[in-house]
Amino acid sequence: MKQFDYVRPATVAEAVAAAAQPGATYLAAGTNLLDLMKGGVSRPDRLVDVTHLDGLDQIERLADGSVRIGALVSNADLAHDAEFAKSYPAVVEALLSGASAQLRNAATVGGNLLQRTRCAYFYDTASRCNKREAGSGCDAREGENRTHAVLGWSESCIATHPSDFCVPLVALDAIVEIEGRNGRREIALDELHRLPGHTPERESALEPGDLIVAVRLPPAAPGFAAHARYLKVRERTSYAFAVVSAAAALRIENGKIAEARLALGGVAAKPWRARAAEDVLRGVAPTADAFQDAAWRALADAKPSGDNAYKIELARRIVVRALTLAAAGTPARIPALPASPFASTSGAIHA
Amino acid sequence: MPELNLTSAPAHLRHGSSIGQPLTRRDGVLKVKGQATYAADNHPPGMLFAVMAVSSIAHGRVTSLDVAAAKRHPGVVDVMTPDHKPQLAIDPEIKTNPFVFRMEVLQSNEVRYANQPIAVVIAETLEAATEGAVLLAPCYETLPALVGLDAGESFVPPVVGVGNPAENHRGDVEAGLASAEKQIDVVYETPPQYHNAMEPHAIVASWDDDSVQIDMPTQGLMLSLTRVAELFGIAHDKIHIRSPFLGGGFGSKGLMAGPPVLGLMAAKLVGRPVKLVLRREQMYGPVGHRAPTRQRLRIGADGEGCLTALDHHARTVSSTFDDFYEPAADASHTLYAAPAIRTSHDAVRVNTGTPLFMRAPGEATGSIALESAIDEMAWACGMDPLAFRLKNYAEVEPITGKPFSSKALRACYDQGAARFGWSKRSLQPRQTRDDAGLLVGWGMGTATFPALMFQAEARAAIRRDGTGAMEIGAHDMGQGAWTALAQIAADAVGLDIDRVEFKAGTSDLPDAGIAGGSAHTATAGAAIHSAGAAVIAKLADLATKDQRSPLFGAGNAGVIARDGRLIRRDDENRSESYTEILARAGVAEVEARGTGAPNPAAMEEYAMHAHGAVFAEVKVDPELGQIRVTRMVGAFAAGRIVNPHLVKSQLFGGMIWGMSFALHEEAITDRRSGRIMNANLGEYHIPVNADVPPLDVITVDEYDPHVNALGIKGVGEIGITGSAGAVANAVWHATGVRVRRFPIRIEELLT
Ligand SMILES: Cc1cc2nc3c(=O)[nH]c(=O)nc-3n(C[C@H](O)[C@H](O)[C@H](O)COP(=O)(O)OP(=O)(O)OC[C@H]3O[C@@H](n4cnc5c(N)ncnc54)[C@H](O)[C@@H]3O)c2cc1C
Numbered sequence A: 001m002k003q004f005d006y007v008r009p010a011t012v013a014e015a016v017a018a019a020a021q022p023g024a025t026y027l028a029a030g031t032n033l034l035d036l037m038k039g040g041v042s043r044p045d046r047l048v049d050v051t052h053l054d055g056l057d058q059i060e061r062l063a064d065g066s067v068r069i070g071a072l073v074s075n076a077d078l079a080h081d082a083e084f085a086k087s088y089p090a091v092v093e094a095l096l097s098g099a100s101a102q103l104r105n106a107a108t109v110g111g112n113l114l115q116r117t118r119c120a121y122f123y124d125t126a127s128r129c130n131k132r133e134a135g136s137g138c139d140a141r142e143g144e145n146r147t148h149a150v151l152g153w154s155e156s157c158i159a160t161h162p163s164d165f166c167v168p169l170v171a172l173d174a175i176v177e178i179e180g181r182n183g184r185r186e187i188a189l190d191e192l193h194r195l196p197g198h199t200p201e202r203e204s205a206l207e208p209g210d211l212i213v214a215v216r217l218p219p220a221a222p223g224f225a226a227h228a229r230y231l232k233v234r235e236r237t238s239y240a241f242a243v244v245s246a247a248a249a250l251r252i253e254n255g256k257i258a259e260a261r262l263a264l265g266g267v268a269a270k271p272w273r274a275r276a277a278e279d280v281l282r283g284v285a286p287t288a289d290a291f292q293d294a295a296w297r298a299l300a301d302a303k304p305s306g307d308n309a310y311k312i313e314l315a316r317r318i319v320v321r322a323l324t325l326a327a328a329g330t331p332a333r334i335p336a337l338p339a340s341p342f343a344s345t346s347g348a349i350h351a
Numbered sequence B: 001m002p003e004l005n006l007t008s009a010p011a012h013l014r015h016g017s018s019i020g021q022p023l024t025r026r027d028g029v030l031k032v033k034g035q036a037t038y039a040a041d042n043h044p045p046g047m048l049f050a051v052m053a054v055s056s057i058a059h060g061r062v063t064s065l066d067v068a069a070a071k072r073h074p075g076v077v078d079v080m081t082p083d084h085k086p087q088l089a090i091d092p093e094i095k096t097n098p099f100v101f102r103m104e105v106l107q108s109n110e111v112r113y114a115n116q117p118i119a120v121v122i123a124e125t126l127e128a129a130t131e132g133a134v135l136l137a138p139c140y141e142t143l144p145a146l147v148g149l150d151a152g153e154s155f156v157p158p159v160v161g162v163g164n165p166a167e168n169h170r171g172d173v174e175a176g177l178a179s180a181e182k183q184i185d186v187v188y189e190t191p192p193q194y195h196n197a198m199e200p201h202a203i204v205a206s207w208d209d210d211s212v213q214i215d216m217p218t219q220g221l222m223l224s225l226t227r228v229a230e231l232f233g234i235a236h237d238k239i240h241i242r243s244p245f246l247g248g249g250f251g252s253k254g255l256m257a258g259p260p261v262l263g264l265m266a267a268k269l270v271g272r273p274v275k276l277v278l279r280r281e282q283m284y285g286p287v288g289h290r291a292p293t294r295q296r297l298r299i300g301a302d303g304e305g306c307l308t309a310l311d312h313h314a315r316t317v318s319s320t321f322d323d324f325y326e327p328a329a330d331a332s333h334t335l336y337a338a339p340a341i342r343t344s345h346d347a348v349r350v351n352t353g354t355p356l357f358m359r360a361p362g363e364a365t366g367s368i369a370l371e372s373a374i375d376e377m378a379w380a381c382g383m384d385p386l387a388f389r390l391k392n393y394a395e396v397e398p399i400t401g402k403p404f405s406s407k408a409l410r411a412c413y414d415q416g417a418a419r420f421g422w423s424k425r426s427l428q429p430r431q432t433r434d435d436a437g438l439l440v441g442w443g444m445g446t447a448t449f450p451a452l453m454f455q456a457e458a459r460a461a462i463r464r465d466g467t468g469a470m471e472i473g474a475h476d477m478g479q480g481a482w483t484a485l486a487q488i489a490a491d492a493v494g495l496d497i498d499r500v501e502f503k504a505g506t507s508d509l510p511d512a513g514i515a516g517g518s519a520h521t522a523t524a525g526a527a528i529h530s531a532g533a534a535v536i537a538k539l540a541d542l543a544t545k546d547q548r549s550p551l552f553g554a555g556n557a558g559v560i561a562r563d564g565r566l567i568r569r570d571d572e573n574r575s576e577s578y579t580e581i582l583a584r585a586g587v588a589e590v591e592a593r594g595t596g597a598p599n600p601a602a603m604e605e606y607a608m609h610a611h612g613a614v615f616a617e618v619k620v621d622p623e624l625g626q627i628r629v630t631r632m633v634g635a636f637a638a639g640r641i642v643n644p645h646l647v648k649s650q651l652f653g654g655m656i657w658g659m660s661f662a663l664h665e666e667a668i669t670d671r672r673s674g675r676i677m678n679a680n681l682g683e684y685h686i687p688v689n690a691d692v693p694p695l696d697v698i699t700v701d702e703y704d705p706h707v708n709a710l711g712i713k714g715v716g717e718i719g720i721t722g723s724a725g726a727v728a729n730a731v732w733h734a735t736g737v738r739v740r741r742f743p744i745r746i747e748e749l750l751t
């Protein structure tokens, strides 16, 4: 393995200073980063281990009704916080549909947001990849790309962002709190991940040294708790990334949709908020026709980037189903097979 | 390797016959405690770590390696390259026998497939060796890669599988098809698959002058030893291999491959013990795989639903430098009674490592295509798939006309169908939904696998303290040899299992042959059985010839061995303990050897196969296309069941593998570079727990007096066959969509 420095800062300020150096990278649980290092995909000179920083592993309810999730809270701890699950069920369903129990026990909130794409050519250092090596080309473009992006892609890069967690978060207007060289700032999660354009190597709005310290869900988010679902189609029942997924959340008043939230996963380089679809749902009854209409809107700009035209049709169907499930009401318990089309199957005992 | 302390739960110990008892595996506690030593767990003093650098191109030549940069890295001891390596005694390109495959051991700069070893870095630590391999920064001269089933000019291979003719026929297929009332002509495709044993290939090698100690997982101790001997030009008695446990092999650890040879060479080069373990992605190349196939099936049937002809052609691939041809079409030889059968193969050469045996080689690939096509034919005839199979039940082996040594397939169909509730199946597809609106489909497949026998030898002893010993260089790949063979040994010497010291897993023991072809229990078991009989005969000789023994005069044939005593067959009151016999004779122990081998006369006369019937239920989301298997029942007839518990586990494993074949497994190959793009267990999908439904296995009684002395047929591979097709057929029955390319993908069901 390439030799690297390992530093374990005591404070956030020290961490930011240490990570601002060229070649430095934050290490959280390492479930993604260490794999990348073992494969020679990432070759940092310095790892800044943030897992020992104090105060970043709390789930705090704020006075204004929002919730603040520390960047070091584990995916599992967050998913198993009963109160959190009650207020943000789609977020929990998404978390529990991701990776495996072992990975969720380790993986952190910050690391999940910033996990890298699963594009096989990105992982394969013998392939050309603009994201890994700016300007080298994109071997996925004409390669094995049936799971690649159908929205927001460019000729430079057709990769998707693989996170499940981010999909309901972006639908619920999550905010990311960042500590950087110039102090603290916050941005909408929707602005954290960048579309590739001509610079797929620049994946996020973060600057060198920027540390995600927390993710906040605004006061309005729990208003969707009664009608919120995450649905993830994948190639096996568990332990697989989404082919396409969707988070749907509705506020239903007097039989009409007062407000809808919809986001897609596995379709673009970022969790894809479908605002146009949300717009057509506002003020209408939650009917199959309305959901169809929303699905068409959500995918209006989609185009295949390779052997993946099917993902567009699949995404439409997932949108319709996710909205239908959300309209039917959040189940009292998170299903044993979270986010699965088979969630309702009785007798399922594994997730 | 610490002393093996095998245990059995006391509740499972039973007096009397051991064979047939569902003992839990005796190495289970060791494994759970982490005390079962796998090859890579060995750390002899002074050991160095070797890491292979592998090719990132599939075809061409290595033009440079930055050896100096690698050597400068702290901790790197040496770099083995084509220019700097110990000399082998023979050219590794020479095939000294049909079970020798060509390997890449740095004999040249040529690259013939991606992930081929091109150098080995040896260092004080694994980390240093790993970085050293990166620093080599190879440059290549790249040639176009041959990829896929249409890569080039096709040819008819001289043989397929292990020495099977590439073409076979009986009867007039064209006439049969011409006379058919119903006909299908369909093409199925199966992808390349990799064994992916949980334990990667590994070796720890320590040379001492010209003798060598090797820790290495192998399914064939003696084959490995012989190959090491000829490659390094040393005598057999200079080589000691230990392989007490394998973390799975599935065929990939049967024959000596390049990487362990590189480990031996590295240890020789640096004069210190060396450990070499493959990284997961390095297993996608030099250690074998299942080749892809494209199979065309033409089937005809008359108005009654009786087959008139079955034509099965398989296209497959081999490497550019060696020959192994997946004998997929041969699956059509044994199952269905068509008056005319033709099977044929052709192949193209591609830039991959040479394909190899992988769990049910030929049977698995052939079975999913054949069982799917038979299902299509049943539908074309408007018949229930089980009724159609029964209509075409083969009373004699169709391709040879030989009678079966035993065949309880009808009972498998009956018992499996009854357990599954098959009679309630609708003939039409896409008829059934569950409460949640999911499509429900039922499918079935027939399972079959030949009952093979290889060669093995065992040594048995009975000691004055009343204990016994059985020694055989057998292999436990996780299937349970430590348990099942010890059960056979216990019965063979007439002792309780905990009174028999059972030794296996090292090369200094009698040759147990290869743990492959689902024949290990049968072959090693036959050797154990005969060694036991021989040692008992010697003991009986001592007793029956001695006037002081109550058995005097009983004659060899007149005693039986049970519970540590010889007992007169005609008078159970007259008996004597082993201890008494040996003490009086003044001998410490008696010993004898025995062999297991195929019986050519029986093979000439009979077709020998295990059979089974698998029934599967799947649910499919009608709009989203995601599939889930919800139920599987398999009924198998495989001769005598030595340990029902272990046999069930083998069959479960096979059925899960079959499900994996239909729905999950595929090595995704970049069609331009020939590189495998999902060479890791995150993206090379196999079923996870959540995919595996309740499985139900029925073992159907079957007595076979011909296959071998104990009547054992194998169970290691048959579970895949039938299962893969059953799942695929269930998907069709659920959706009405016939997918002919495996694994079945979501997009194909988005109708
Ligand atoms: C086999 C496998 C299957 C998986 N399946 C799924 C799945 O189905 N769905 C899914 O959503 N995910 C899946 N994952 C991904 C998993 O969710 C991520 O690996 C995990 O969330 C990353 O968290 P971590 O704490 O380990 O991050 P690390 O690996 O430590 O870090 C990841 C990246 O984030 C950066 N980083 C971490 N924390 C911070 C911070 N606070 N501020 C700034 N930068 C930071 C690191 O520098 C690094 O670049 C899977 C992973 C594996 C290995």
Ligand code: SF4
Residues within 6 Å of the ligand: A117, A119, A120, A121, A122, A128, A129, A130, A131, A132, A137, A138, A139, A140, A141, A156, A157, A158, A159, A200
């Ligand atoms: S799609 Fe993006 S990540 Fe994948 S190879 Fe192309 S540039 Fe790299």
